[in-house]
Amino acid sequence: MNRTIETYSPEETFSLGVQLGKEAAPGQVYSLTGDLGVGKTVFTAGVAKGLGIEDVVNSPTFTILQIYEGGRLPLYHFDVYRIGDVEEMEEIGYEDCFYGEGICLVEWADLIEELLPERYTRITIAKNPEKGFDYRKITVEDVLRKTERRR
Numbered sequence: 183m184n185r186t187i188e189t190y191s192p193e194e195t196f197s198l199g200v201q202l203g204k205e206a207a208p209g210q211v212y213s214l215t216g217d218l219g220v221g222k223t224v225f226t227a228g229v230a231k232g233l234g235i236e237d238v239v240n241s242p243t244f245t246i247l248q249i250y251e252g253g254r255l256p257l258y259h260f261d262v263y264r265i266g267d268v269e270e271m272e273e274i275g276y277e278d279c280f281y282g283e284g285i286c287l288v289e290w291a292d293l294i295e296e297l298l299p300e301r302y303t304r305i306t307i308a309k310n311p312e313k314g315f316d317y318r319k320i321t322v323e324d325v326l327r328k329t330e331r332r333r
């Protein structure tokens with residue numbers, strides 16, 4: 183189901199993540215698109231909370247994949263901002279995450295778009311300076327990609 187939500191504070195974006203974390207089904211993959219500092223990690227922290235994960239979620243500079251367990255489902259948090267090439271994804275075993283039983287959230291997913299599964303949910307977060315510093319427009323859309331994946 184496609185929808186657009188507007189938030190006016192980090193807390194609101196976090197809450198939206200919490201809601202998603204409560205509803206998410208095993209194996210769902212979400213891409214997170216939007217400029218640096220737009221709120222992708224804030225949203226992800228909310229998802230972790232919604233899954234019942236207690237750890238602090240952040241975006242470590244040199245870690246592409248962070249795995250959080252101890253919640254209703256495992257959370258695979260990717261931040262591929264600094265990825266050199268897609269082979270790094272193979273090295274960290276992304277397929278076990280994308281096609282596993284947990285929830286995947288991929289910050290900067292555009293950089294590895296060809297690796298995303300056939301079906302995923304694209305979450306786009308955007309600012310709008312005219313609407314204030316803390317305003318964010320969050321778009322959620324289900325994507326069905328045309329892929330020729332060989333396994």
Ligand code: ADP
Nearest residue numbers: 190191192195218219220221222223224316318
């Ligand atoms: P990203 O992961 O996209 O680079 P972060 O989530 O790390 O961004 O940081 C987002 C920053 O924007 C935080 O400092 C947060 O407090 C701030 N912020 C202000 N308004 C909002 C909002 N409506 N939603 C999310 N974050 C917001």
Ligand code: MG
Nearest residue numbers: 222223241289
């Ligand atoms: Mg981030």
